Amino acid sequence: MPASGCFAHEYAQAMDLGRLGALVxxxxxxxxxxxxxxxxxxxxxxxxxxxxxxxxxxxLYYIDKLLPHYAGVPAPxxxxxxxxxxxEFAAACEALSVPxxxxxxxxxxxxxxxxxxxxxxxxxxxxxxAVAEIKRFARVPIWAKLTPNVADIAEIARAAExxxxxxxxxxxxxxxxxxxxxxxxxxxxxxxxxxSGPAIRPVIVRMVFQCARAVRIPIIGCxxxxxxxxxxxxLLAGATAVQVGTASFLDPAAMIGIIDGLTAYCERHGVARxxxxxxxxxxxxxxxxxxxxxxxxxx
Amino acid sequence: MKVATRACRVVEHQWVNARYKYLRLSSPGxxxxxxxAGQFFQLACPVSAAEAPFLRRPMSxxxxxPEGDRIEFLxxxxxxxxxxxxxxxxxxxxxxxxxxxxAFHFSPRWKRxxxxxxxxxxxxxxxxxxxxxxAGVSITAVLSARSPADLMREEFLRxxxxxxxxxxDSDGSSDLAKVEPLISRLLAGERPDMVYTCGSxxxxxxxxxxxxxxxxxxxxxxACAMGVCLSCVRLFNEGGGKVFRRVCCExxxxxxGAVAGEVxxx
Numbered sequence: 384m385p386a387s388g389c390f391a392h393e394y395a396q397a398m399d400l401g402r403l404g405a406l407v408x409x410x411x412x413x414x415x416x417x418x419x420x421x422x423x424x425x426x427x428x429x430x431x432x433x434x435x436x437x438x439x440x441x442x443l444y445y446i447d448k449l450l451p452h453y454a455g456v457p458a459p460x461x462x463x464x465x466x467x468x469x470x471e472f473a474a475a476c477e478a479l480s481v482p483x484x485x486x487x488x489x490x491x492x493x494x495x496x497x498x499x500x501x502x503x504x505x506x507x508x509x510x511x512x513a514v515a516e517i518k519r520f521a522r523v524p525i526w527a528k529l530t531p532n533v534a535d536i537a538e539i540a541r542a543a544e545x546x547x548x549x550x551x552x553x554x555x556x557x558x559x560x561x562x563x564x565x566x567x568x569x570x571x572x573x574x575x576x577x578x579s580g581p582a583i584r585p586v587i588v589r590m591v592f593q594c595a596r597a598v599r600i601p602i603i604g605c606x607x608x609x610x611x612x613x614x615x616x617x618l619l620a621g622a623t624a625v626q627v628g629t630a631s632f633l634d635p636a637a638m639i640g641i642i643d644g645l646t647a648y649c650e651r652h653g654v655a656r657x658x659x660x661x662x663x664x665x666x667x668x669x670x671x672x673x674x675x676x677x678x679x680x681x682x
Numbered sequence: 683m684k685v686a687t688r689a690c691r692v693v694e695h696q697w698v699n700a701r702y703k704y705l706r707l708s709s710p711g712x713x714x715x716x717x718x719a720g721q722f723f724q725l726a727c728p729v730s731a732a733e734a735p736f737l738r739r740p741m742s743x744x745x746x747x748p749e750g751d752r753i754e755f756l757x758x759x760x761x762x763x764x765x766x767x768x769x770x771x772x773x774x775x776x777x778x779x780x781x782x783x784x785a786f787h788f789s790p791r792w793k794r795x796x797x798x799x800x801x802x803x804x805x806x807x808x809x810x811x812x813x814x815x816x817a818g819v820s821i822t823a824v825l826s827a828r829s830p831a832d833l834m835r836e837e838f839l840r841x842x843x844x845x846x847x848x849x850x851d852s853d854g855s856s857d858l859a860k861v862e863p864l865i866s867r868l869l870a871g872e873r874p875d876m877v878y879t880c881g882s883x884x885x886x887x888x889x890x891x892x893x894x895x896x897x898x899x900x901x902x903x904x905a906c907a908m909g910v911c912l913s914c915v916r917l918f919n920e921g922g923g924k925v926f927r928r929v930c931c932e933x934x935x936x937x938x939g940a941v942a943g944e945v946x947x948x
Contacts, residue, residue, distance in 0.1 A: 388911070389906075389910065389911065390910060391908075391909060391910040393908045393909040393910055393931060394908065394910065396683065396684040396685045396908070397683050397684070397685040397686065397779075397908070398683065409910075409912075417926065418912065418915070418926070421902075421903070421913070421914075421915065421916075422903055422913070423911075423912070423913040423915075424737075424903065424904075424905045424911065424913040426735065426736045426737045426762070427736065428734065428736070429734075429736060430736060431736060431737060431905065433905070433911070433913065435911065435912050435913060438912055438915075438926070580736065631906065631910070632737065632738075632905045632906040632910075632911060633726070633736075633737070633738055634687045634779060635685060635687075635779065635906070635908055636683070636686065636687065
């Protein structure tokens, strides 16, 4: 499925949207927002920085004008939502619990929204409060989208699970910054922004692994997936499903290539169901002990 | 699918002057038949030990056809992407995604069009020249360049007849104070059915000041180029207010009067 912010109905020009596992729309906010100054993207080594600033026409426009675009598509629709307070989050999720919305992804992590990149998902307490409040009002499953800009993601994952989240999306962009050394200006209009692309994949795969050990609810891996093998890596680390973002900017049909490639991988490895890959990383629990014994023998 | 990524073969790739390079591709699927003047492609500039562009580079088409597989680009070798692109040799493969964006409007019933180009904007407008010439529509062109060596008049006209006014930075003839009376005279005297421009915000502002009716092709930094990422927005006048529009899919061709100004700060 697509990562929020990296998908819109315009991609129907380049692929059959019905082949996707789900459609995840760009975060909608309760009220209209104009977004951040340009430049909003900057190329980096094996990735990109963005600070779009969640331009949004608000909830009413989303429900009246955007949802109908997906009415005929057989894939379930997941509405991503951002808000400034737990109460606004809850009200927005209640308003979005309408026919045509199969689940809501609560973007409690976008680093661009608040000053210095702080967000709900940077503290277990704020995560618990936001998710618990949302769960009181929403009538569809709630996915909590976590930020990787934390010291201990497992702690945040547990807080979201305890508050009632139905799944976790791990994770979002890493807060970064780039400077043009000729002009000495930041490369983004908003100075700092979120790093995405293959550059961040090892960091996010590690976080998927840590979260999978910490919670029982499903984890959706999201970070740096460009190829079918990258998706398999997320699944083996513990993800139940994956999201693809930046890769679609390089090829609008990238997700179709990844879906086809996953089928080919499963055939090649005799895997009957994608679910059989989840958490399938082969870690030898006795390796460290054997290594230490060997080290002792070496004197 | 309307938009697809296709592996094209490099047929010809050569310098036309010290800064600009010409690239001719052979595409599968007769791309030229589905591509119109003003549209662009996303180019997957090749990664090498020297250059590693990550994002695709949006580039408007310089030539479309006449053979169904012929797609041409004319570009300024300037940054990481174009330096990487420049290294491609004939016979090698280049992946391109498109065609993208809205094309210039054109009617074969018109009598005369005025093209106002500067720098690489000339490449974007070049496909209009054979379109007009073939339809018997007269062409007047104001070409602005740093110096006569940079002009690329032949690359622009490619043998078509046109009434050309070349102006240069090197002799001061491209100063707005001198270009304004020239364009005023052309608008009043020739009464073109359509004015097209690309490549200069100053010339765009001048055409707006002179109330010229026409279209401009805008350039903007992009990521997805399909209207998804919202990174290429610019400000436009619409319905008495100001709105942000995506250059990639709501443009890159816009009505001259709609562009509200530069949204590039600093």
